[in-house]
Amino acid sequence: MAMSRDEIFEKVQEVLVDALGLDDDEVTNDATLMGDLGAESIDFLDIVFRLEKTFDIKVPREELFPAETVLNNPEFVSGGKLTDKGLGELKDKMPHTDLTEFEKDPDVNKIADLFTVDAIVNFIETKLNN
Amino acid sequence: MRWIWIDKFLEFKSGQYAVALKNVTLAEEHIHDNVPGFPMMPECLMIEAMAQTGGILVGEARNFEEKVILAKIKKAVFYHYVVPGDTIILRAEVESISPEAASIEGEIKRGDELIAQISLMFSHIDKNLSGKQFPEENFVFTDMFNSLLTGFVERKTEQAP
Numbered sequence: 341m342a343m344s345r346d347e348i349f350e351k352v353q354e355v356l357v358d359a360l361g362l363d364d365d366e367v368t369n370d371a372t373l374m375g376d377l378g379a380e381s382i383d384f385l386d387i388v389f390r391l392e393k394t395f396d397i398k399v400p401r402e403e404l405f406p407a408e409t410v411l412n413n414p415e416f417v418s419g420g421k422l423t424d425k426g427l428g429e430l431k432d433k434m435p436h437t438d439l440t441e442f443e444k445d446p447d448v449n450k451i452a453d454l455f456t457v458d459a460i461v462n463f464i465e466t467k468l469n470n
Numbered sequence: 471m472r473w474i475w476i477d478k479f480l481e482f483k484s485g486q487y488a489v490a491l492k493n494v495t496l497a498e499e500h501i502h503d504n505v506p507g508f509p510m511m512p513e514c515l516m517i518e519a520m521a522q523t524g525g526i527l528v529g530e531a532r533n534f535e536e537k538v539i540l541a542k543i544k545k546a547v548f549y550h551y552v553v554p555g556d557t558i559i560l561r562a563e564v565e566s567i568s569p570e571a572a573s574i575e576g577e578i579k580r581g582d583e584l585i586a587q588i589s590l591m592f593s594h595i596d597k598n599l600s601g602k603q604f605p606e607e608n609f610v611f612t613d614m615f616n617s618l619l620t621g622f623v624e625r626k627t628e629q630a631p
Contacts (some may be wrong), residue, residue: 389566
């Protein structure tokens, strides 16, 4: 039976509470993983492993958190901002994330804010429906 | 003193689980320093012992090609003290393993008694710290660790999937 978005959110919330040592109410839809929830780089791998186990799916890290591969390519970054090509690449790799605001000022320091709880729920929803 | 907190492996199933044994003795200096007047094995060293059991398990799964370091203590719950004269058994099971990292779930027992539950994450540092250079040789898995595996695993010539 297909999982509803609320059910997916509840499970994602549980994963984040366990992985990051949080209280349930801290994990809101718009919370950013790094800024609001205090995730560090190794936590992203922990989250990926836990999502795979919880939803019984394969989650390639670069699909869910593709920023590293974009930032490491000099063609995609110039003067601390993503180039048009970089932005295109990010859009391509993060279809589960709304980049409208980010596009106005694609500062690389703001990329971390794109990783929200909502983005994870979108990602899982897409994976499960496919 | 050697920084090794397991005495030998009892079981080793490549890529799946490992069981190690440690005898705790009064001769170990650290036993006396944690709580003066109450010799006991510090909990942090039980975590290290599990990290060594699980780290070797994870490293061997990829034929020791990765530099495996402890990256995160996901869970560490202790139910009883471990004191001189105790023999503890550490069991680590691979939960997940990827090119960048691995996680294990572990338990420490004294006989049938559960002493601790410890879950850890390991990072393969060459795959995760882009731009930083590390020595070519695998400084994590020294001969001392490898000698523990003698008789348990034949060296693989190909990398595990």
